[in-house]
Amino acid sequence: MSRGLRRQLPALVVAGLALVVALSGTVYAAAKINGRAIKVKSLPGNRLAIGSVPGNRLKAGAIRGSQLAPGSITGINIDTSTLGVVPLAARAEEANSAQSAATAQSAVEAENAKSLGGYTAGCKPGTQAFAGACWQSDPSTASLTAPAAAASCASEGGELPDALSLAAFSQQPGNTLATGDEWTSDIPVVSSEDVYAVVAVTPEGKVTSVVSTATKRFRCVIPLVG
Numbered sequence: 001m002s003r004g005l006r007r008q009l010p011a012l013v014v015a016g017l018a019l020v021v022a023l024s025g026t027v028y029a030a031a032k033i034n035g036r037a038i039k040v041k042s043l044p045g046n047r048l049a050i051g052s053v054p055g056n057r058l059k060a061g062a063i064r065g066s067q068l069a070p071g072s073i074t075g076i077n078i079d080t081s082t083l084g085v086v087p088l089a090a091r092a093e094e095a096n097s098a099q100s101a102a103t104a105q106s107a108v109e110a111e112n113a114k115s116l117g118g119y120t121a122g123c124k125p126g127t128q129a130f131a132g133a134c135w136q137s138d139p140s141t142a143s144l145t146a147p148a149a150a151a152s153c154a155s156e157g158g159e160l161p162d163a164l165s166l167a168a169f170s171q172q173p174g175n176t177l178a179t180g181d182e183w184t185s186d187i188p189v190v191s192s193e194d195v196y197a198v199v200a201v202t203p204e205g206k207v208t209s210v211v212s213t214a215t216k217r218f219r220c221v222i223p224l225v226g
Contacts, residue, residue, distance in 0.1 A: 121224055121225050122134075122224065123222075123224065124222070126138070127222060129224070130169055130172065131165055131168070131169070132224070133158075133221045133222065133223055133224060134158075134221070134222045134223070134224060135161070135169060135219060135220075135221050135222075136219040136220050136221075136222070137175075138219070139177065139178040139182055139217040139218060139219045140152070140217050140218050140219065141217075142217070143180075143215040143216055143217050144215055144216070144218070145212060145213050145214065145215055146160075146183050146198040146210075146212040146213075146214075146216075147212060149183045149216070149218040150183075150185065152218075152220070153218070153220035153221070156220055156222060157222055157223070158220035158221050158222035158223070159185060159220065159221055160183055160184055160185040160218060160220065160221070161184055161185065161219070161221045162184055162185055162186055163184040163185075163186045163199040163201060163207050164207075165221075166182065166184050166201045167201050167205045167206075167207060170201060170203070170204075170205040171205055176203060177201060177202065177203040177205075178203070178216075178217035178218075179203060180216060180217070181200035181201060181202050181203075181208065181210065181216050182200060182201055182216060182217055182218050182219060183198060183200055183216050183217075183218040184198065184199045184200060184201060186198065186199035187199070187212075188209050189209065195211075195212075196211075196212050197209040197210060197211055197212065198210060198211075198212045200216060
């Protein structure tokens with residue numbers, strides 16, 4: 001062996017050993033290094049392959065909203081049960097509740113309006129609203145004297161109509177006064193005690209006067225509250 005080769009042999013041995021060690025280290029790293037062996041924050045995000053880290057490996061709150069690209073998360077990716085009420089939706093619910101409350105209040109007020117101190121407001125069957133009261137739609141079947149007619153209306157909680165109101169009532173569509181006039185509550189002339197005339201109205205709406213002892217048909221005017 002030449003002197004030059006003997007001088008180079010140690011260097012070649014060292015280089016070979018270094019190569020073996022380097023290759024062994026790479027194999028060891030590939031086999032032994034895993035995620036647990038990596039120090040926290042030692043790898044920047046741009047060194048990770050896309051899709052290499054699944055969502056279930058991320059800590060809750062690790063990614064803030066400001067770090068997400070616009071449009072990267074859609075509605076189907078969000079668990080709606082975790083969301084609170086949207087402000088406008090909350091207002092809509094409040095408006096709906098307010099509307100329901102207003103409707104309920106209106107219903108209560110309407111119901112209360114039907115009664116006052118135990119009395120009901122409205123016209124009973126057989127009567128119709130006219131001039132702020134309930135007028136009997138048909139005249140009485142019996143003919144009575146004026147005083148008796150007034151007493152009959154009083155027993156029903158009403159009274160005979162005044163002459164001008166009865167004349168106006170007779171002109172309303174569908175209203176017809178009894179043949180032979182109807183009594184009113186007006187007394188134009190008193191001759192002496194218990195001798196007087198009472199105004200009556202004809203079917204044509206004409207105003208006339210008749211002695212109170214005559215007998216005629218009549219209709220009563222009853223207050224709306226009864």
